[in-house]
Amino acid sequence: MFDQAWPDVSLEELFTINTDGVAPNAAPHTEFHHHSLPAWDVSGGPSVEKGLTIESNKTRITKSCVLVSKLNPRKPRVSVVETVPEGEHHCASTEFVCLEPKSEEPLNFWGHLFSNKSFSENLDRIAIGSTNSHKRFSPKALLSQKIELPPEPERKLIARILDTLDTQIQKTEALIAKLEKVKEGLLHDLLTRGIDDSGRLRPSPEQAPELYKESPLGLIPREWDTATLADLSIENGKYGSGESAASYDANLPRYVRITDITSSGQLDPFSKASIAWGQAEPYMLQPGDLLFARSGATVGKTYLYDPGDGPCAHAGYVIKFRIEKSVASPKYVFLWTQGEDYWNWIGKTLRQGAQPNINASEYGEHLLKLPPAQEQYLISSMYATHVSKIRSERSVMEKAKELKAALMDDLLTGRVRVTPLLDKAQATTPA
Secondary structure (H helix, E strand, O other), rough: EEEEEOOOEEEEOOOOOOOEEOOHHHHOOOEEEEOOOOHHHHHHOOOOEEHHOOOEEEEEEEOOOOEEEEEEOOOOOEEEOOOOOOOOEEEOOEEEEEEEEEOOOOOOHHHHHHHHHHHHHHHHOOEEOOOOOOOEOOOOHHOOOOEOOHHHHHHHHHHHHHHHHHHHHHHHHHHHHHHHHHHHHHHHHHOOOOEOOOOOOOOOOOOOHHHHHHHOOOOOEOOOOEOOOOEEEEEEEEEOOOOOEEEEEOOOOEEEEEEEOOOOOOOOOOEEOOOOHHHHHHHHHOEEEEEEEEEEEHHHEEEOOOHHHOOOOEEEOOOEEEOOOOOOHHHHHHHOOOOOOHHHHHHOEOOOOOOEEOOHHHHHOOOEOOOOHHHHHHHHHHHHHHHHHHHHHHHHHHHHHHHHHHHHHHHHOOOOOOOOHHHHHHHOOOO
16 A cells, blocks of 8 residues: 555655744843753754744744754754744744645644655755755755655654654753763762772761861862872873874874863864884883873973873873873873863963973972872772763764664655554554
8 A cells, every 4th residue: 555656755745844034132031941052062953032032033833843954054043933822922032934834734843854865965966055064955945955755654753763762862962961961079079988898978067077177279188198299199190292293094103182082081083193113212101100291372281191092102292191001000100181170270370371281390399189099099980980871872872873863864755664563563453
């Protein structure tokens, strides 16, 4: 029953364009659901704003519709407005084409279709502009687009399948956001309270003041001490090579520059340079080496050498401290450099100027809280476990996005049909 080919249909047979204008600032105290490009880029939907904050005329939305951005169609921005509840006020930027269906339609299907790569590529071909980021297509050109239209039962089922994947992606994104927030609090607690003999976070000073003592860095657990970075190092603040970098060659050591160290304490995979073996030899990194960016926009950022990154040597504006493993865990010291106390110290120590900087001796004088060795390892391990969970969830999310992208292309082009599912549903439905 569902095996016929999909007919070619022009969008103007199915939709009309809403051009009803509204000036929200004429109703300054009224709340509007404002569908703007900045709001879409943040949340994928509208922001709620008072009319007085919304400048220029907008498109008034009073019915179910699909909003398709005219600007830079290579980056599809599509919103589905299923309903407009009574008493709510919706408006859209005139950068959106507001498509209202001529008859009842599964709008989520159209949301997916207009977001699909092949459709956005078609729009990009008809868009006009001096640069890619400022290309626009006309509403009339959008209506003239033809698509192969599945029957309504297939449209509904395709939308349901893709909606299910969207729900999974959204739930995973929400979980990642929650885990990221927990991570911030966990890092602070681990670096100020640590882990007690039971393997749990130690009670706070407010809960158990007897477990803490005064130190140059304020209250610390009684078992802890303080030490400078130089106290913990075999090589105290060694400057890197001043050689110029060459384009990356996997057969040569990677040349680690200040611009290669990211805010997450890893090396930027997209920014790589090499240095000759002879020039690199005095500056080669070993396990336990902790690098500090000493100047420029990245000053203060740190990187703990990971042998998995391959042979590396450090550049001149990068300072190396080789942590003495019998005294401190390099992972703990690196973790300390991600915390609030370290970054407060950076803010106080940094010399401003054309090139903000901190020198090696200043880094060496930096004072940090030092738990007993075993507790350092436990702190690093607990934090690493949490970070690993975030990475795992990100991997799940990326796989779901890849699956959705592949399914969108297959289902929306008819390359893979959902007719077997529809036939099965019909066969199991009582007459």
